[in-house]
Amino acid sequence: MxxxxxxxxxxxxxxxxxxxxxxxxxxxxPWHDLCLDFDVDRSYQELFSGNRLSTWLIHWGQTADTGFxxxxxxxxxxHVIRGRVRDERLKIGREPAGREYGPGxxxxxxxxxxxxxxxxxxxxxxxxHAYSPPLLQMGAYMVEPDGTLTRHTIDHTQxxxxxxxx
Numbered sequence: 001m002x003x004x005x006x007x008x009x010x011x012x013x014x015x016x017x018x019x020x021x022x023x024x025x026x027x028x029x030p031w032h033d034l035c036l037d038f039d040v041d042r043s044y045q046e047l048f049s050g051n052r053l054s055t056w057l058i059h060w061g062q063t064a065d066t067g068f069x070x071x072x073x074x075x076x077x078x079h080v081i082r083g084r085v086r087d088e089r090l091k092i093g094r095e096p097a098g099r100e101y102g103p104g105x106x107x108x109x110x111x112x113x114x115x116x117x118x119x120x121x122x123x124x125x126x127x128x129h130a131y132s133p134p135l136l137q138m139g140a141y142m143v144e145p146d147g148t149l150t151r152h153t154i155d156h157t158q159x160x161x162x163x164x165x166x
Contacts (some may be wrong), residue, residue, distance in 0.1 A: 004056065013053075013132040014052065014053060015075065016075050016077060016110065019076060019130045020077040022130045023077035023078060023079040023130045026047075026079065026130065027079035027104075027106070027127075040061065041061035041062065042127035044056055044058040044059070044072065045057050047128075050097065051133075052133060053092050053132050054136075054156075055130045056129045057126070060118075064118060064123070064125075065118040065119070065142055065161065066160035068115065068140070069114070069138050069139060069140045069154075070114050070139045070141075071109060071113075071135055074131040078106065078109070078128070078160070079131050081126040082103050083102065083125025083126060083128060084121030085125050090141070100120045107163065114139075114154055129150065136155075138155075138156060139151060139153055143160075145147055
């Protein structure tokens with residue numbers, strides 16, 4: 001299951017149980033500090049991208065916040081290597097429902113989920129993310145002054161952050 005070639009040879013995308021297993025496995029690898037800029041609030045590096053899967057390593061500083069977004073067609077799993085992050089799910093007319101995750105914990109995201117991830121805790125966090133199909137596009141959400149919820153399509157290489165009303 002952890003062989004890139006066998007994953008790419010599959011005739012279907014990975015489901016969230018498989019993504020959870022893969023993210024957990026990747027989170028226990030010793031190379032996870034090699035490619036990020038820890039002097040900025042949020043930095044990220046794509047580790048692998050193929051036809052069935054993409055994986056990313058993300059550093060979360062004190063004010064890092066993706067804002068509410070979706071992953072278009074991609075399911076995801078996130079493993080916390082160190083520090084703490086909070087995953088919040090959008091709830092219309094209510095406060096977002098959320099949970100904090102710490103080292104060794106993994107959570108999943110379905111393609112239909114609108115969520116945000118933000119730093120939690122006192123020390124910077126480091127997470128590994130696995131997406132299937134590969135993450136190529138996302139929707140970023142904003143509430144307009146009149147209360148309208150709008151979705152803005154963004155490329156997977158763009159920085160996720162809370163959108164602001166212009």
